[in-house]
Amino acid sequence: MTTPPTPPTPGSAPDPRRTRAEAERTDLAARVRDVSITYRTTFEKKPTLKQALVRFGRGQRAVSEIQALKNVSFEVPVGTSLGIVGANGAGKSTLMRALAGILPPTSGTVETWGRASTLLALGVGFNNSLSGRENVILGGLAAGLSKEEVEERADEIAEWTELGEFIDMPMRTYSSGMFSRVAFSVAVHMEPDLLMIDEALSAGDAHFREKANAKMEELRGRARAMFLVSHGLGSIKEMCSEAIWLDHGRLMMQGSPDEVVDEYMKFLKVKKTATTTEDI
Template sequence: MSVSEAEKKQMQKLQPGVPAVKVQDVSITYRTTFERVPTFKSAIVRFGRGERAVREVKAVQNVSFDVDQGATIGIIGANGAGKSTLMRAVAGILPPTSGRIEVHGRVSTLLSLGVGFNAMLSGRENVVLGGLAAGLSRKEIKERYEEVAEFAELGDFMEMPMRTYSSGMFQRLAFSVAVHMDPDILLIDEALSAGDASFKTKAAAKMTELVSNSRTMFLVSHAMASVRELCNDCIWLHKGKVMMRGEPNEVIAAYTKFLQVGEKESASLEDL
């Protein structure tokens, strides 16, 4: 290992006692415009000109929490609760409107299927792009490539343009790239929602392996069984606010009660 590489590794070491992620009073507000569609009568009178109005959407409101190194935290809540918005802010993709987010360690994200991939390039070329985006050198990417390809199980498709891939193939390669980039913090948003049963089992085993190696993981999911199995901490968001944080079983029980869904209705638990 050269001196520069050693210095790089040293800089990437996590600080003992420092939270992996610290979210302090974070709010995220979107401002969007929309057209009020005029009635036929007003369209004639006003020559069809609609009124433009500005609407504010408070996606995340005054959220604060710390996540320790090595923790596996589930983020649950109904659609529109602000889960994905919050994860994009933690990933550094979306700046908070107010508040502060501190992240200590290298982040690898799987926030949406195939995001960041170039469909015109081959799977191999997209592995390189993903590695460079994660901050790895070309040498480090080359050392990891075979492991990434083997995990994805795409065979000769690794040399083909990703526009020829099915959604499941996209999923497998995206997940494989995310978990093999040596992340300190892994952000996963509905990563297990696609793919066959065999791949889901394999993905869950890989995430368990990462956690056992003291990696920090965020899992955003509607699948309560996955949160129960993989997480040791849980946050419930509702309309951009933290409703509850605690042990997964307790938080899930409160969440399902809130939605008036029986805890025994296992089929419903996977679709909340």
């Protein structure tokens, strides 16, 4: 069982160092300062024979702390498309959740300017008993749109999925690709200021991926900033203007996508091939 970090105390006083001008900044989309996030995990320790006899066979619960992010700091100017690379367990998704306001830092501060629409977990909150069209409406409401706004966009989003008559069938009958299409379509039609994408570009077949990439390009031109986590280093190079590399929760490098990806691949000691740049 994993216990998330304790959120800040409600009603705590605002940081007096943050001025009104700071709260209304137009040059930055996000700022991360000395952010650390620690998870506390409990597990059952296997007792020795002697301990089992003393404790009548009961195990002993132990607590382990996992430091997912360690004093990470960076700024994201307006207009930036930031790629985030790193191996599994590097802290990429944790960082994205902190930027989205889902996960409070254990220490440090995360500031963002603008409304975020996330593709962090496609379809979270969908009801499999409802149709795709009904979940389009549900997803729009969950993203903070008004009932009127959702009704205006529902048909457009449903058509964009290209699911035809399946859009009115229960989502429990969908394949994983069809499910991802609905979830992706809802997320990219929310007109966000900050677009955050965590491994969501593989939704659907080749035709739909091309369509999804085109939509992402369109959104990137309108959003204040885009954040992309992907093992597809080719996508990072193609879609991002800047990149950061995380390793075991630490920020290793920030720079151009070409420079960061090259250093990351050297660190992994892998050669550049079509396969390695597509999925590392």
